[in-house]
Amino acid sequence: MKDIIKKSKDYEDDWVPIIDKSLTRLILRAFGDDDKEKILRVLAKKPDMISSVLEICKIPKTSGYRKINSLIDDGLLLPVGLGRGVDGKKITQYVSAFENLQIEIVKNKVVVKVQIHKAVEDLPDSKIKDLANVTVN
Amino acid sequence: MDATNGEIKKALVSLAVESTLLDMGRPVLEEVERSLYQNYRCYIPDCYEHPEYLKNVLHDLYGASHSNIVKIIQKSLEEFSYQKPIENFLKIISE
Numbered sequence: 619m620k621d622i623i624k625k626s627k628d629y630e631d632d633w634v635p636i637i638d639k640s641l642t643r644l645i646l647r648a649f650g651d652d653d654k655e656k657i658l659r660v661l662a663k664k665p666d667m668i669s670s671v672l673e674i675c676k677i678p679k680t681s682g683y684r685k686i687n688s689l690i691d692d693g694l695l696l697p698v699g700l701g702r703g704v705d706g707k708k709i710t711q712y713v714s715a716f717e718n719l720q721i722e723i724v725k726n727k728v729v730v731k732v733q734i735h736k737a738v739e740d741l742p743d744s745k746i747k748d749l750a751n752v753t754v755n
Numbered sequence: 756m757d758a759t760n761g762e763i764k765k766a767l768v769s770l771a772v773e774s775t776l777l778d779m780g781r782p783v784l785e786e787v788e789r790s791l792y793q794n795y796r797c798y799i800p801d802c803y804e805h806p807e808y809l810k811n812v813l814h815d816l817y818g819a820s821h822s823n824i825v826k827i828i829q830k831s832l833e834e835f836s837y838q839k840p841i842e843n844f845l846k847i848i849s850e
Contacts, residue, residue, distance in 0.1 A: 643770055649758070650767040650835050659756055719758040721766045726773075726788055726798045728766045 626734040633720065633731045642730050648694050649719065653677050653685050658694065658714045665698045665711040665737055686712075698737045713737045764840055769800040771831040772809065775824060787812055803840070806847035813848075825849050 626634045636642045648654045656675040660666070666674075672682040689695040694715050700708045718733040776784040790812045791797050795805070802809040813821035825848050835841045 639774075643774070646763060646767045646770055649763045652838065655760065655763070662756060719756050719763075721758045721762045723762070723766065723769070723800045726800070728769050728773075728800060730766065 626739065632733045634734065636730045636732060642728070644692055645694070645716075645719070645730055645732070648689060648692060651685070653681065654689060657682075657686065657689065658716070661695060661712055662714040662717050662735065665701075665713040667701050667703065667709045667711055669703075669709075671712075696735075696738050696741070698741060761840075764835075764838065765800055765803040767835065768803045768832065768841065768844055771828055772799055772802065775827045775831060778827075779824070786816060790816060803844060806844045810848045810850065822849075 626632060636645065649658060653675065656677065657671055660671050660674050668683070668686050672679060672686075675682070677685070686695065690712070695712045696715055697710045698713045699711045701711045703709045713735050715735060715738055716732040717735040720731040722729040722731065773784065776787055787809075788799060791799065791802070791808060794812065795801075795808045797805060797808055799809075810821075810825075813824055817824065829836075829845050829849060832841055832845060836845055
């Protein structure tokens, strides 16, 4: 994922074509799941806490956390900061790695293009690692 | 997001078909692509809307053993089969 984030700066229009087949498959399988797609679309707009996202998307907590963890493991959701829960506790906010997704189908070829989320682009690698250690709530 | 839910599903199905055929060998993929175009003037992604084209081509090229290819495609899309368009696609290619 870091490679794609770095590459995005090389493209004037910010659209990065995904060349790697396994990454294309990973992205399509995530967006092909109805719940994961809702989560990714909500978090493409702005960073938020996981509990709020599950509420907005009306996804049950048990399956919701499983899907969120899978998206985090795949690198499609990234921690970008801390928010405050109702009890004032610091809670990690997440954002979709991609602000936008385009699919081009020409003859037998399927090309997935992504725009990296601005909040992710501006985040140094070390910061991502530090924030990733904060408990998911 | 620019990509619609329909485009995502179409791309997902297309990739599942392509990967399955490619795993059997590039000549298999090329033969299916050629046959789809010759018979229906269509490409693999179009089979999402016309699964019967893929079914016919696989049957014509591989006879009874086409069901093995169908089973692999089904397995690869199994987790998405609760969605109506994908359920429909899988149902038609396996008829």
